[in-house]
Amino acid sequence: MVTRSPAARALALELGAASAGDRPPEPLDSAILFAPSGDLVPVALEALERGGTLAVAGIHLTDVPPLDYERHLFQERTLRSVTANTRADGRAYLALAAERPPVVKTVPYAFEEADRALADLATGQVSGAAVLRIG
Amino acid sequence: MRSRPLALVERPVPVAGPGEVLVRVEACGVCRTDLHLAEGDLRSRRPLTAPGHQAVGRVVRPGGGDGGRVGVAWLRSTCGRCRQCARGLENLCPESAYTGWDADGGFAEYLTAPAAYVYPLPEDAPAETLAPLLCAGIVGYRALLRCDLPEGGRLGVYGFARRRT
Known part of the structure; x- marks a missing residue:
């Protein structure tokens, strides 16, 4: 979990996150950006493992700064957006949540x-x- | 955020239209999208619209009977005819409409929603623990699918809380 807030870090660890801090302790295979800050896009891309994928999950994002191809995208890193959800997503997730209720x-x-x-x-x-x- | 963007007002109980259900709201989650609307990051589409798209409530049948517990989430309707809908990508429908943006949402005692877009919910869980599942949960689930996490892979999540400086 990558967050600046000490309370959010504590909650993330309490809920089972393997780590919580300013940056991931090791390269990530995948990442989800919920924060509405475009400044974090290059940061999150750079923290990906080769071939990793970053999904931007918010409906609003501030401007994304210029990306450096070699640092942020080369080695087949992928940047994607997430737009709302389908009803199929909703049904699938709620079925999972009924089976194994999340904390x-x-x-x-x-x-x-x-x-x-x-x-x-x-x-x-x-x-x-x-x-x-x-x- | 400008102070007090919301006003508590009295309105008549809405009337469900064709294909819609009337829902008496038990609880509604407060999402960052509600904040984007309040702050103007997202342009208002309809004046004086009640926000809220993580509403848990009970269907009020015509005549007043109980129709069970449902969840009303962000996606309110789609056209069902466009290329995106036909491909199973109704979230990308150009005519998609959203709860609390295009129609009154769950920051209200009652709302109406298309019956085909509400989700049955368990009766035995507290409404307030079900509410966050309707956006944080469902959209988080789609985000997890979209980020292609490999089996046993390492996932990072950026933005677990919002802090203004």
Whole structure:
């Protein structure tokens, strides 16, 4: 898990990540970029093993800086985006989750606190998944 | 983020259209996409739309009966006719519509959604632990498929929390 937040690192390790820090301890076969920062694209590509694949999973990404072909793409590194999901993905994942329920760390908010939940998300204050309790 | 982008308002309970279900929301996850919409990183497609696309709730049948628990996720509808839909890539449909962007989402007591796009969910799990599965889980799963992780391979995940500096 690559994250700057100490709380996120601790949570990642608690949930079973093999490591958590500023950079991967060894070259990666695959990587997923959830952070909306284009600056991380070359960083993540460079940290791939030869033949590795980086999937950018967010709906929004800030500008990606220029890539250096040799450092970031050569040796058959692949850069891909992820756009939403199909219903087949949803059914497949939810079937897996029913069979082997994932450990989900939630941070509950009252319905009336939706603004605060967004603000906390914006400032990195949510360690886990923010959820509104509604009915 | 501008302060308090959301307003709590009273609206009539929505009416399910043809092929839709009315859902009474139990819980709804708060996703970074909701934040992108609130901050304007994603352009609003419909004014005064309730955000939220990780909604867990119960179907309210016409007449008021309980139709069971469902999840309402980000993908709300697709055309079903285009090349992408025909290839099994409905996520790339040019006419795809999204919960909480093109239609009111789950930051509400009730919402409506096309019946063909909601997911049955287990009755025995807390709604708040099911909600994050509907985007973080499902889209994370697609991302895992897209990154071609080999058997026994090493996977890195960048961005486990968002921190503003």
